[in-house]
Amino acid sequence: MGPESWPESDETMIINLGPQHPSTHGVLRVVLELDGETVLRAKPVIGYLHTGMEKTGEQLTYVQGCTNVTRMDYAAPLFNELAFSLATERLLEVEIPERATWIRMMMCELNGWRRTCCSWPPTGWTSAPSR
Amino acid sequence: MTDDSTREEILKEEVAAAVLDRVKGAVAVESHGQTVVHIPRDAWLEAVRFLKEEQQFTQCSDLTAVDQLLRPDRPLPAGVERERFEVVANFLSHPRNRRIRLICQVPDGGEVDSLFELFSGTELPEREVYDLLGVRFAGHPDLTRLLMPDDWEGHPLRKDDAPARVPVQLKEAQSPR
Numbered sequence: 001m002g003p004e005s006w007p008e009s010d011e012t013m014i015i016n017l018g019p020q021h022p023s024t025h026g027v028l029r030v031v032l033e034l035d036g037e038t039v040l041r042a043k044p045v046i047g048y049l050h051t052g053m054e055k056t057g058e059q060l061t062y063v064q065g066c067t068n069v070t071r072m073d074y075a076a077p078l079f080n081e082l083a084f085s086l087a088t089e090r091l092l093e094v095e096i097p098e099r100a101t102w103i104r105m106m107m108c109e110l111n112g113w114r115r116t117c118c119s120w121p122p123t124g125w126t127s128a129p130s131r
Numbered sequence: 132m133t134d135d136s137t138r139e140e141i142l143k144e145e146v147a148a149a150v151l152d153r154v155k156g157a158v159a160v161e162s163h164g165q166t167v168v169h170i171p172r173d174a175w176l177e178a179v180r181f182l183k184e185e186q187q188f189t190q191c192s193d194l195t196a197v198d199q200l201l202r203p204d205r206p207l208p209a210g211v212e213r214e215r216f217e218v219v220a221n222f223l224s225h226p227r228n229r230r231i232r233l234i235c236q237v238p239d240g241g242e243v244d245s246l247f248e249l250f251s252g253t254e255l256p257e258r259e260v261y262d263l264l265g266v267r268f269a270g271h272p273d274l275t276r277l278l279m280p281d282d283w284e285g286h287p288l289r290k291d292d293a294p295a296r297v298p299v300q301l302k303e304a305q306s307p308r
Contacts (some may be wrong), residue, residue, distance in 0.1 A: 046278065050278045054288055090164075091163065093163075
């Protein structure tokens with residue numbers, strides 16, 4: 001019984017998926033236009049988790065800024081820290097020791113793996129039909 | 132290192148020179164090893180179209196803006212008129228392995244062309260810039276707030292929008308217990 005067998009209708013339904021829906025973790029709302037079970041349009045609405053970190057960053061020193069940007073993604077903080085550090089160092093024309101470059105490389109590799117391990121289980125359980 | 136940077140220099144000049152040739156009033160500079168081209172506001176869309184369609188810059192990797200309210204005397208290359216906001220867009224060319232940054236000066240309350248028709252992915256970044264800084268984009272399909280509530284007043288990332296302007300309600304709220 002696929003969509004092609006459903007009766008034709010020009011009535012569509014607008015529903016909100018989230019932000020309270022469990023699968024959106026309270027931070028995402030998707031406004032859906034549905035024709036039966038078929039999604040015609042989807043408009044994501046974000047901002048439920050925004051804490052104004054750029055504004056916070058305006059008040060911080062460069063060293064404090066590193067700590068600020070890691071908070072933006074708890075699953076992969078070091079990528080943000082690396083990007084912030086590289087930009088700051090480039091602007092200040094600071095050269096870092098080779099040892100630091102290698103430590104950064106290793107930490108980002110580990111962070112990448114951790115991030116992957118952190119993303120697959122939620123993907124599985126939020127899309128599990130039995131939930 | 133020197134060989135690479137010399138080759139880089141030549142390539143850099145190529146793209147920047149092509150943009151300068153095409154866009155009247157554009158000014159190119161080098162900033163910390165990166166190519167930056169200042170584009171007049173009325174030529175913004177034309178410059179990006181040129182990059183995309185004739186220079187193989189097929190990705191707009193970022194679009195944002197900076198409020199320069201507190202830096203009215205900031206250094207800018209000759210020929211660029213200072214305005215309050217700078218809209219900044221970064222482009223990437225995969226076939227040429229090159230990046231370029233375009234900057235456009237926009238006055239307070241001013242408007243700049245939306246890049247949506249060329250790079251539809253700029254829809255959300257442009258909404259974010261409008262929401263947080265109040266810069267408007269002409270031709271954007273849905274220029275509404277992205278992060279702040281729809282009824283929010285003001286634009287939080289403006290330098291004159293003080294962080295403590297809105298009192299934190301939770302501190303004063305009566306506890307139910």
